[in-house]
Amino acid sequence: MDHDHITSARQLSRADIETVLDRARSIADDPSAFADRHPDALLGLLFFEPSTRTKMSFSAAIKRLGGDIVDMGPVDSSSVKKGESLADTVRVIEGYADALVLRHPSEGSAGMASEFVDVPLINGGDGAGQHPTQTLLDLYTINENAGLDDITVGLMGDLKYGRTVHSLAHALTNFDVRQEFISPDSLSLPRKVRYDLTDSGVEVGEHTALSAVLDRLDVLYVTRIQKERFPDESEYRAVAGEYQIDAGTLADAADDLTVMHPLPRVDEIAYDVDDTDHARYFQQAHNGVPVRMALLDVLLGGAR
Amino acid sequence: MSNDHEMRVSKIERGTVIDHITSGQALNVLAILGIDGTENDVVSVGMHVPSDRLGRKDVVKVEGRELSQSELDVLSVVAPAATINIIRSYEVRRKHRVERPAQVTDVLACPNPDCITTESEPVDSRFDVLEDGLRCTYCDTIIRDNIAGRIHV
Numbered sequence: 001m002d003h004d005h006i007t008s009a010r011q012l013s014r015a016d017i018e019t020v021l022d023r024a025r026s027i028a029d030d031p032s033a034f035a036d037r038h039p040d041a042l043l044g045l046l047f048f049e050p051s052t053r054t055k056m057s058f059s060a061a062i063k064r065l066g067g068d069i070v071d072m073g074p075v076d077s078s079s080v081k082k083g084e085s086l087a088d089t090v091r092v093i094e095g096y097a098d099a100l101v102l103r104h105p106s107e108g109s110a111g112m113a114s115e116f117v118d119v120p121l122i123n124g125g126d127g128a129g130q131h132p133t134q135t136l137l138d139l140y141t142i143n144e145n146a147g148l149d150d151i152t153v154g155l156m157g158d159l160k161y162g163r164t165v166h167s168l169a170h171a172l173t174n175f176d177v178r179q180e181f182i183s184p185d186s187l188s189l190p191r192k193v194r195y196d197l198t199d200s201g202v203e204v205g206e207h208t209a210l211s212a213v214l215d216r217l218d219v220l221y222v223t224r225i226q227k228e229r230f231p232d233e234s235e236y237r238a239v240a241g242e243y244q245i246d247a248g249t250l251a252d253a254a255d256d257l258t259v260m261h262p263l264p265r266v267d268e269i270a271y272d273v274d275d276t277d278h279a280r281y282f283q284q285a286h287n288g289v290p291v292r293m294a295l296l297d298v299l300l301g302g303a304r
Numbered sequence: 305m306s307n308d309h310e311m312r313v314s315k316i317e318r319g320t321v322i323d324h325i326t327s328g329q330a331l332n333v334l335a336i337l338g339i340d341g342t343e344n345d346v347v348s349v350g351m352h353v354p355s356d357r358l359g360r361k362d363v364v365k366v367e368g369r370e371l372s373q374s375e376l377d378v379l380s381v382v383a384p385a386a387t388i389n390i391i392r393s394y395e396v397r398r399k400h401r402v403e404r405p406a407q408v409t410d411v412l413a414c415p416n417p418d419c420i421t422t423e424s425e426p427v428d429s430r431f432d433v434l435e436d437g438l439r440c441t442y443c444d445t446i447i448r449d450n451i452a453g454r455i456h457v
Contacts, residue, residue, distance in 0.1 A: 008444075010444075085423075085424060085425050085426065086420070086423075086425055087425050087426050087427065104420075105418070106418055106419065106420040106423060106443075107416060107418050107419050107420065107442070107443035107444075107445075108419050108420040108421065108440065108441075108442025108443035108444075109420040109442075111420075111441070111442045112420045112421070112425060112427050112442055115427070126420075127418050128418065129443055129444070191446050192439070192444040192445055192446050195434075195439075195446055
């Protein structure tokens with residue numbers, strides 16, 4: 001893989017993705033073989049927004065490679081509070097670490113920050129922009145369960161602001177995957193993602209109801225519709241209810257449908273789905289560790 | 305009438321004539337070129353001038369300065385049909401069209417209020433030039449309409 005930084009799924013080629021997924025498979029098969037891979041490596045964590053899964057799985061990943069973390073901590077107790085620019089913050093912290101993970105509320109923040117540092121910088125989520133490492137673990141999960149060729153993937157929920165959807169939609173254009181988008185009109189795909197999908201020539205469909213495509217799906221990727229996207233609570237409730245699934249909803253689905261979710265869920269997937277063979281979202285979250293280990297290994301100079 | 309016509313097309317001794325500018329865009333062209341009247345360049349502006357090719361067009365003449373191709377290509381975002389005439393000794397020495405550059409930097413403001421370039425970071429706005437619009441290099445936002453309205457120079 002020939003990238004110094006990972007800021008967007010748009011930059012990832014099929015070969016890049018396969019490099020990471022293959023490495024992740026090797027790690028998952030024999031984690032002990034990678035335990036001392038990067039004994040002196042320090043990963044700098046710059047999380048300007050709350051995070052559980054991304055932050056903890058990156059911490060676990062570097063530690064399982066033999067390295068450790070240096071953590072900026074919450075914004076409230078950092079120099080950001082004094083008005084330091086992001087460009088300055090990353091230039092300081094790159095001196096303390098061998099690679100950086102950045103989560104920041106502004107779109108394009110990781111791309112900008114990467115221009116100021118020499119160590120690898122990984123985008124851990126930039127506002128409503130991109131979340132490329134989530135995409136890598138999503139692709140790994142899809143590959144493990146359905147394969148990545150000649151499948152149909154449904155992406156449902158908040159497609160407008162959902163960065164995991166934006167990144168995944170871009171990355172899936174590298175594979176023979178038909179994409180079906182299911183959302184209320186007000187939360188449909190933004191122009192910037194639509195442009196790339198059209199440009200890449202992949203087959204896509206857009207729907208306002210899951211029932212229109214459910215029986216054709218190999219994978220259903222559910223995302224949360226957030227209350228704050230709606231002018232009032234009643235409108236939110238009316239719309240969000242249309243995009244919640246339970247075991248009954250999935251009666252019409254293919255037996256081998258894989259249901260995924262970047263988590264956290266609130267009520268968009270009922271707990272009764274957890275007991276079905278469709279549920280793969282906890283496995284998906286667990287895959288964050290081997291996949292982020294693989295990415296770190298590649299970026300920190302594991303055998304290429 | 306002939307005097308009026310003569311005044312509009314009067315020749316300059318040396319400098320740059322930007323012709324076939326999209327009608328109404330001359331002031332944006334000057335803004336992009338950083339010509340704001342604070343220096344002593346002699347500048348003539350014609351707006352909504354009748355044109356065989358465009359119906360109406362704008363024309364800008366900058367005396368004493370020969371603008372470079374890269375300086376001028378950025379004009380293609382507001383005036384894609386513009387032609388550039390480099391004048392020496394009252395003669396057109398070089399004539400060419402503006403070419404679409406791959407990127408434009410520090411000319412337009414990103415319309416996305418959540419884009420990192422709208423914050424106080426030491427970074428210039430940058431857009432990739434697409435067939436039919438511009439795309440923020442940082443947040444991917446695509447602008448197609450009212451591009452001139454985004455000029456922030």
